[in-house]
Amino acid sequence: MIQDSVREAFAQGGVLSRAADHFRPRTGQTEMALAVARAIEQGGALVVEAGTGVGKTFSYLVPALLSGERVLLSTATKTLQDQLYGRDLPRLMEALGLPARTALLKGRGSYLCLHRMELARRDASLPDRASTRALAKIEQWAQVTRTGDLAELPGLDERSPLIPLVTSTRENCLGAQCPRWRACHVNLARKEALAADVVVVNHHLFFADLAVRESGMAELLPTVRVAIFDEAHQLNETGVQFLGTQLTTGQGLDFARDMLAAGLQLARGLVDWQQVVAVVERAARDLRLAVGRTAPGARLRWVGPAPEGVDAVAWAEALDRLRQACAQAIEALSTVSEIAPDFERLAERAQELARRAERFAGPCDPDAVRWVDAGMQLRLVQSPLDIAQAVRDKLLREDGPEASSRTWIFTSATLGDDERLSWFTQPCGLSQAEVLRVESPFDYAAQAALYVPRELPRPNDPGHSAQVAALAAEGALRLGGRTMVLTTTLRALRTIGDELQSRFSGSGELEVLVQGQWPKRRLIERFREGAANGQPGCVLVASASFWEGVDVPGEALQLVVIDKLPFPPPGDPLVEARSQRLQSQGRSPFSDYSLPEAAVALKQGAGRLIRRESDQGVLVVCDTRLATMSYGRRLTAALPPMRQLQSRSEWLEALERLAGLTRTSTTDPAVT
Template identity: 75%
Template structure:
């Protein structure tokens, strides 16, 4: 039996999948995608699939991948999706299909407890804080029982907790094989298990970090994999460019300074002028920050010449040269004590890397790269490629795989033949044209097979779209207050159940503050604003909705809430989008991409800005309908969608919701949602 036949049988009404999900029923779109994945695995090559919300794409790629018997790498967008895939979807299918498959989860080192750094944490000056000390005690207690060391397993640990940097390692401060806890190391155990497994679940950040530095275990893992699947693939390009360039941060320099001083005074006091070396590093980092001045926090400064825009050239060059000299002086001091402890060897390597990067940023930028400076309390100097196309073509699709290395516990597996490897890329949103060029061009997948399968949801019956025509223009100061009034009135009628998605942090603050003022002290609605609580807690509270003694919720959010947020059922019935999500035209990376298109004789607005907005708008709209029983209304508070010619293209990219043409129809639709909810509760 061929793989295609086995997959078709698994997706039949009397196949194996009903045992994996009680709610499973055959869907033509899901089966079509699964068969395309199966053919690609059989023949090799690259397949790009846009699968609409509700298709069930996870089963569509997992079933053929598991039935193939090949070694599989699965990469997702976030650690949360990794945990869901590894902890829920994979075990269900492995059991339902009756396969003897070994699975493993592999994250970046920052996700795992570092036993060596946990021991050192008690001596850290920050550990004297009562809150940090209490969190550290919880980590130490949990450390006695955990097998994986994955901090996601520790209940109640806030992802923003200041104790996390104290008990995890980075590539910079990890001691590697010289670490006294090397044998018990959770990171190394996770890598060994990944090398021994048949199916390995990673995330895009880890994948590209390793592609850039060959340090996270993928260099050994990838050559032995025949099937690689990238879910939520729409994030690949933006994730990849973060790792395929170069970065240097003043925060990174200050962290190194702190580690150098601590190690020097603890392990080699009096053997080198540690205070002087650390003071020079600290001064150089702070002077570099001061040269930039009081630029708006969160802004990006263009950097097309010898210095960033608005920064004095000579002062900038001198400050950057001082950083390089301070790093070289640190290297000299560390070289004199390198034999005393492995900590000094690693610190010397860090100093060399920082010196090299300083020198790189003193020189001209690489061709086909863009530079900028991210400004906050610290500075981050960035040089980035414009996309990942060349890296995908040369390092993935056409590169000869190196020989796989073995470990103490698992002999090396033979690398697969590159020509037979299958690459699967899938997401609910990959473009607004038939060839999905928004995704395939920057990812170097122009020759890949492309498939689009539509959502099974009945959008005209389940959802409505309202475009208010009497709102101020998007750049008008009165726009955000008007959006807040509309959202407040609608949310009052629904008893909450409303999510407002903004395109900028300024709008997030303006709309959020206005709504919180409006409902302050009221038990009618609770206004949740991104940034005021951890994301996980915000989503959990929003899903809870109204209850005894608890008001309904109105959530105002930006950025990361436009995608990956799943609130099925009647906890979410209204999504309000403040403006069309065009890329910020003043962003240096956006400018560089636009200039490249112009140099090719193409129109940046039509070929870049509109497709970017179409994909982002589709992602935001996708928060509304998450199951076949959901009902809701989407409001886009941007008059350009109805008035400008490109609005038709953006509307065509969105789910085919029925249109509401007046405020009266909008009110009627909201009332209908409430009536349907009441009727369902009575039944």
């Protein structure tokens, strides 16, 4: 029985004592591990919400490894993938004495493409000298790397414009016709995955394959009996990205760039490449111009023949011009198709672009929603409202005798605010799954406090963000930094960031870090350092991805300030379509959608504060609705059970206590 082995492993003095520093048995961790073991033995779907500090990674890894089954592990990000593969799995396998073979599989954009690297070397249009130097560094690394995983290359900025030139996409990969096919890092990674006992992937790769059956999972998944999804709260939003259809003007421009490079290098003089490419580029830019000026990051509704505010005739003509430009490109490419496989693949890309343009010229599919993301480029999107049907049809109802015995584990620290975890299970098609909620072992009442400042203006008042910045500045000064400000909008991010940077610029008191000024990893590293090595303490102002997955344990973070309740944006087309569907079912869009969304997001943001059993801190929610509106009780109940501060004086006392603890711990080596 797997459960007996799991119980022994988690017992006092068991094998986990050798795998984890300071390990001690936790009731919740063992409870989750036994539930996972039962699910593996019996088959079916298990959904587990495991509060921060439970230790859910070991709770699913130990029974999975002890089962001896082939296991697929899917995480939310490539960073978590690397942590699982490079740290957690090796440590556990050594402690358990298991010789399991493991493999790491990422999307093709994470791996060096040797063929495209060679094309880039001959490309005279590299962006700048820095790109030329970076390419030389990549070429040198390419001689020694075994995996080709660009994450292993130190000093390569993840935002480098060179990366698209030395990696492949599903659209531009030449497949078996590639001259470097035998040495292809993507293929070697897939072969290792097919031969491994435990394969670590990410949600994006999993759903990309579910949509197009291209990434290698089509061969891998049928051989796996246990599939585990960590950070499962991201599954629905990740899935809808891939299960719909997208067309971007950037795809057209990338296609034109690749066609020009291949034409001039491999078939110069046989086709007027400049003219053919110019037609495609003009068509892509005309599609962007058809929308006109928009606010940065605008998302346009699209319920009729054209997006909101866009002339329907001009829009239809622009889509048709793009389709015709692709048709002309296909004709030109057909005249040189036998010279190199690059031209055949380019023709296939042109056909796909034309097909998508034609699809978006027609009506939207039923049970789907369309919109346009408008920025420097356009992104046309048709998306399902959730992944429920895809999960039921493609995962839970797979054909074959092994389907009924397959085990699906879904886990995260935040999956809903009711007993059935409906926020997660309903849109993911898992309403019939077994559900388990495991509470955090932290003593939140002793470790953390919640403060809702009543004197602040309403969240939509013009002066609200400035008041949030002033409050954050006051708290950060008293704590010597150690403050993270989480915003619900990019506008608030900019306003609060500018206010704080203006307040502390040149003073040497605090360093204000704002999302976007550096890569995320560098921002987190600097924030964790805090006032170490003679540096000033830090305030970090961030939005979006910083609400989750950011781990800053210890005294580096003692104050989290959230600017307002994170309700879904009412003007968002996907939010509107989901709300309308609930209304048509006689349900309340606010109670059944907006409130659960806000509860989960608020819980994720609050989760940044207490990461270890010794952490102490204060959470400030700068939205009076949490204290004054009836639904505030439901949102507060979704938060960890922190003690509540009722006045400004109590808030200042809490800050002083935290500052006193910090001074004591930094001066007295006996305090831990």
